[in-house]
Every structure is written in structure tokens, then in C-alpha cells.
Amino acid sequence: MSTVLLIARRELAAYMRTMSGYVIIAVMLFVDGLCFNAFAMAGTAKKSSEVLGDFFFYSSGFTMLCALFLSMRLLAEERQTGTLQLLYSSPVRDWQIVAGKYLSALGFLAIFLFCTLYMPLLVMAYGKVSFGHLLAGYFGLLLVGSLSLAVGTFGSALTRSQVIAAVLTGVMLLVLTVCWLLARVTDRPLTEAITGLAWYIHFKPFEQGLVHLRHVAYFVLVTWACLFAATRVLEARRWR
Amino acid sequence: MIHVEGLTKYYGEHAAIRDLSFNIEKGEVIGFLGLNGAGKSTTLKVLGGAQPHEIRKRIGFLPDVPPLYDEMTVGGYLDFVARLRGVPAASARSHVIEAEKKTSLEAMDEQPISSLSHGYRQRVGVAQALVHKPKLLILDEPTGGLDPVQIVEMRNLIRQLKGEHTVLVSSHILSEISQVCDRLLVIQGGEIVAQGTEDELAKKLGGGGAVELDVRGSAQAALDALQKVEGVTGGQLLRLEGELASLRVDASPELRPALVKALVAANIDVLRVDKAHGRLENIFMKLTGGKAS
Structure with missing residues (x-):
């Protein structure tokens, strides 16, 4: 475990010391804020809880984008610069590398989520919002982020180019986003299975402040599966 | 100390190394010689990176490109590597100082790695390989891209490491390392074509010089x-x-x-x-x- 934390700490420090992390967060915050202002706040006579729901809706998309950009460098950069050799030649297990990298990105993504807090706080100041709704929504955002980062970690493990890693991750996330469209044209047993894969269906209850165990389980399961896949990729590439 | 037998590595259809076998005794400095593409780096990569987990603690590996994190400082980087390789956090700093002393990097402790010249980067690469005091040091072309003065310094450094570590060092320029090596392994087309001391090699080829x-x-x-x-x-x-x-x-x-x-x-x-x-x-x-x- 201490090895995982060691790798995560180094990685987090790398996010802090380089510009790219801040730039990603700043841009995402800016666009998220714009959307909040333009869509969530727009219209008249909305309930505060509706505004908050809309906020979570838009933020989930930007959390996903933010995770995509944050995760693309995780393993691809190590492969590119040759530092993966350092980890390979050290007494570190492959899952520890993946877990350390993933946790650091999750930590940095948490900073992004923390920075979005001003928007619901504004809603709170001018309206009435339950604390539970806020908590549930942010829990949902964290789960979306955790899933996207795991997909990104897997994408990043596949290639040495960060751009290709981002594209691969983007495609995988897109598939997870629109697979309910595919579900509509499939037959009965497949329909449920494919619908069940779409992340938004599992996120929607969080928007309204509901936490269901089965939806939490979905995010945890996909996250775990992606990280497991990334570990296997690292393991297989060790011999190349 | 090291016994390699029948090591073969394919890249697709092409065998980079073929049925490689050799022995290395404890405390020896072995020179690994071959032209570019002969299979040196592949062999060293397998020896350095593809070992069982428990063995890796006892190996220090400098790949052909030093594995450096540009945004870290020299001291911070070496500290990270030491702890990654199992040095307890409390004694990591003293390991770092010792490694910096050996590689004359004391003055660079606070410098970000991105600001270092090629020669210094190479030295940090050697420092990371020996920071956890491994039994076996594998250095892949430590003299690559260095100027003549730096090559002499690197040679002196390797000479100092003798005794404390078993060293496996590769190069494609024989004269650069032959002076510090106890024994040379010459590799060509993925196979060892000759091994022995410089004089033994000379004798084997008929010419006594x-x-x-x-x-x-x-x-x-x-x-x-x-x-x-x-x-x-x-x-x-x-x-x-x-x-x-x-x-x-x-x-x-x-x-x-x-x-x-x-x-x-x-x-x-x-x-x-x-x-x-x-x-x-x-x-x-x-x-x-x-x-x-």
C-alpha cells in the first residue's frame, strides 16, 4: 500500500508542478460555469432543486471531459519518456503502478470538483436546497469521474502517444454514453444489458439527490474492470 | 552470481537475441560489447526489467535512455527512487546524499532535472541505479553522448563502483570501457561471439597484438x-x-x-x-x- 501512495504522491506532485493540470481544470471550470449560467440558471420560476439538478447534469459531462484530459498522460507519458522502465525495474507490482497513477488523478479531479462548489453554494444562498441533495449529487459526480479516469487509465496504458490515448478514451466513453441508442434497436434480452451499460442512466438518480446501491455498484464495477484491464496491459507489455 | 542460460527474445518474427548464455561472478565488472542493434539493450532490458519481484530490489538498472521525471528535482527524484526500491523513508535521504556524492551531484540536489545538461542527466541516471545500494548494477551505454572529459569521469565512477557492486556495463565503443572491465562479452547478431579479457580476445583471434x-x-x-x-x-x-x-x-x-x-x-x-x-x-x-x- 505504501508503494501505491508513494507513486500517487509523486504523480500528484507532477500535476501540481506542471501547467497542464491547472490549464485543464481552469478551462473546464470556465466552460462549466458558462453552462451553469446559460442553461441551469436560465428560465423563470424554477425550483432551487431543479437548478441544482441541471447543475449536476452539466457538471457530469465536464467532469468526464476533465477526467479524459487528466488521465491521458498517466501511463502513455511514462512509456514515451522511458520512465516506465524505472517502475518496471523496481520491486513494484503492476497493479500498484496502476492504482498509484489512478489515485493521483482522482485526487486532482477532486480539486476540480471542489472548485465547482461555488455554483451550488450560490443556489443555496438564493434559494432552498437540501444538504443531502448536494451530497448525493457530488457523490455521483465523483463516481462519474472515477469511472472516466479508469477508462482513461486503460486507454493510456494501450499506447505511448497521449493524443491516441485521449482519442481511445474518448471513443470508449462515447460508447458508454450513447449505447442506450443502440439498445433501442436490439431485441429483448440484449436491450436491458446494453441499456445497463450506459452511464447516464445510472447517474440520473444522483442528479435528483437519490443514492441507490445498484447504481453505485455499476460505477464501482466498471471502474474496477477498467483498472484491471490496464493492469493486464502493463503486465503483457513488460516483456516487450 | 548471475547465470544466464538460453536467453532468447523475439520481436515478431525477428530474434533480437538468440540462445544467449553467460556467467558473471560476484564483484566482477563485465563489459557488454556490440554494435548498435546487436542485441545489447534487449539483453540488459530483460536482465534489468523482467526479473521476479524479489530480485528487483537487488538490481540497479540504467536503461539506454535515463528514466528521469523532468519536473522533479534531483534530490526529490533520487529520494522517490530509493523508496520505490524499498529503502525505508527514514534512511532514504542518507542514501540519496551518498549516491549524489558518488556521482558528483551534490551541488545539483535542488535543481529541476529538466534544467540539466546531457552529461548531468546521465549522471542522475547512474545515481538512480545505485541509490538503493544494489548488488548488481546494469548500465546500458552510460557513456553514450558524453564528451571526452565526461567519458573519463564516467569511467572513473565505474572503477569506484567495482568491489561494492557487480557491474554489467554496455557500450559500442570498446576502448571506452575495456580499461575498467575485468571481462568482455562481445555480442553480434544476438549471439555472444567471444568472451574473455582483452588479451584473451586478442590471442583467440590469432594476433598477439x-x-x-x-x-x-x-x-x-x-x-x-x-x-x-x-x-x-x-x-x-x-x-x-x-x-x-x-x-x-x-x-x-x-x-x-x-x-x-x-x-x-x-x-x-x-x-x-x-x-x-x-x-x-x-x-x-x-x-x-x-x-x-
Whole structure:
């Protein structure tokens, strides 16, 4: 475990010391804020809880984008610069590398989520919002982020180019986003299975402040599966 | 200490190394020689990176490109590597200081790695390989891209490491490492074509070495006199400028006093006696199938 934390700490420090992390967060915050202002706040006579729901809706998309950009460098950069050799030649297990990298990105993504807090706080100041709704929504955002980062970690493990890693991750996330469209044209047993894969269906209850165990389980399961896949990729590439 | 047997590695259809076998004794400094693409890096990568988990603690590996995190400081980086390789957090700092001392990096402790020159980066690469005091050090082309002064420094560094560590060092330039190595392994086309000390390699190839001489007087008389010395297997005239002649004699360099005596007895002035230059390179070229210079 201490090895995982060691790798995560180094990685987090790398996010802090380089510009790219801040730039990603700043841009995402800016666009998220714009959307909040333009869509969530727009219209008249909305309930505060509706505004908050809309906020979570838009933020989930930007959390996903933010995770995509944050995760693309995780393993691809190590492969590119040759530092993966350092980890390979050290007494570190492959899952520890993946877990350390993933946790650091999750930590940095948490900073992004923390920075979005001003928007619901504004809603709170001018309206009435339950604390539970806020908590549930942010829990949902964290789960979306955790899933996207795991997909990104897997994408990043596949290639040495960060751009290709981002594209691969983007495609995988897109598939997870629109697979309910595919579900509509499939037959009965497949329909449920494919619908069940779409992340938004599992996120929607969080928007309204509901936490269901089965939806939490979905995010945890996909996250775990992606990280497991990334570990296997690292393991297989060790011999190349 | 190390016993490699039948190591083979394929990249697709192409075998980068084929049925490689060798032994390394504890405390030895082994030179791993071969032209670019001969399979050196592949072999070292397998030895350095693809070991069982427990063994990796005892190995320090410098790949052909030093694995450095540019945004870290030298001290921070070495501290990270030391702890990654199992040095307890409390004693990591003292390990770092020691490694920096060995590689003359003390003044660079606070410098970000991105600001370092190539020579310093290479040194940090060596420092990370030895920061956890491994039993075995694997250095892949530590002299690559260094200037002549830095090459001498690197050589001195490797010499210092002798005794404390078993060292496996690779290069494609024989003369750069032959002085510090106890034994040389020459690899060509993924196979070991020769191994032994420099002299053993020279002997195996038939040539016991060569001596170059500058003499004043009759070149033919000098050659005749030299040929009569026991142990001389041949001789040739390299250059003739008026009275001055440059000769090359196929003989072990240990015969130099006898050669001079023979020339003096034949009443010929000796201006210069030397081990033939490029001897090492010639051995190497012959072994690797390149054209002799």
C-alpha cells in the first residue's frame, strides 16, 4: 500500500508542478460555469432543486471531459519518456503502478470538483436546497469521474502517444454514453444489458439527490474492470 | 552470481537475441560489447526489467535512455527512487546524499532535472541505479553522448563502483570501457561471439597484438632485424619519408624491449616504440564482422 501512495504522491506532485493540470481544470471550470449560467440558471420560476439538478447534469459531462484530459498522460507519458522502465525495474507490482497513477488523478479531479462548489453554494444562498441533495449529487459526480479516469487509465496504458490515448478514451466513453441508442434497436434480452451499460442512466438518480446501491455498484464495477484491464496491459507489455 | 542460460527474445518474427548464455561472478565488472542493434539493450532490458519481484530490489538498472521525471528535482527524484526500491523513508535521504556524492551531484540536489545538461542527466541516471545500494548494477551505454572529459569521469565512477557492486556495463565503443572491465562479452547478431579479457580476445583471434616503431636508417634492414626476434610473426612498412620509416610488427607488446635491442644491435636508431593504435578496435571489428580500420 505504501508503494501505491508513494507513486500517487509523486504523480500528484507532477500535476501540481506542471501547467497542464491547472490549464485543464481552469478551462473546464470556465466552460462549466458558462453552462451553469446559460442553461441551469436560465428560465423563470424554477425550483432551487431543479437548478441544482441541471447543475449536476452539466457538471457530469465536464467532469468526464476533465477526467479524459487528466488521465491521458498517466501511463502513455511514462512509456514515451522511458520512465516506465524505472517502475518496471523496481520491486513494484503492476497493479500498484496502476492504482498509484489512478489515485493521483482522482485526487486532482477532486480539486476540480471542489472548485465547482461555488455554483451550488450560490443556489443555496438564493434559494432552498437540501444538504443531502448536494451530497448525493457530488457523490455521483465523483463516481462519474472515477469511472472516466479508469477508462482513461486503460486507454493510456494501450499506447505511448497521449493524443491516441485521449482519442481511445474518448471513443470508449462515447460508447458508454450513447449505447442506450443502440439498445433501442436490439431485441429483448440484449436491450436491458446494453441499456445497463450506459452511464447516464445510472447517474440520473444522483442528479435528483437519490443514492441507490445498484447504481453505485455499476460505477464501482466498471471502474474496477477498467483498472484491471490496464493492469493486464502493463503486465503483457513488460516483456516487450 | 548471475547465470544466464538460453536467453532468447523475439520481436515478431525477428530474434533480437538468440540462445544467449553467460556467467558473471560476484564483484566482477563485465563489459557488454556490440554494435548498435546487436542485441545489447534487449539483453540488459530483460536482465534489468523482467526479473521476479524479489530480485528487483537487488538490481540497479540504467536503461539506454535515463528514466528521469523532468519536473522533479534531483534530490526529490533520487529520494522517490530509493523508496520505490524499498529503502525505508527514514534512511532514504542518507542514501540519496551518498549516491549524489558518488556521482558528483551534490551541488545539483535542488535543481529541476529538466534544467540539466546531457552529461548531468546521465549522471542522475547512474545515481538512480545505485541509490538503493544494489548488488548488481546494469548500465546500458552510460557513456553514450558524453564528451571526452565526461567519458573519463564516467569511467572513473565505474572503477569506484567495482568491489561494492557487480557491474554489467554496455557500450559500442570498446576502448571506452575495456580499461575498467575485468571481462568482455562481445555480442553480434544476438549471439555472444567471444568472451574473455582483452588479451584473451586478442590471442583467440590469432594476433598477439602489434607494435609500431619509427626508425632512422634502412627500413629493410630494420624489418629483417625485427623478424629474427623470437615471437615476431610478421612485419610491414607503413610509411617511408626520406630516412624515417614507420614499421608495424605483429608481436605482443611485451616484446618491445627485445625489439629495441635487436634494432640497436643492427645499428638502427629507434625514435619511437608504441603499442599499435586501434588494436582494440581491430579485435572488435574482427569479432563483429565490421571492416577493420
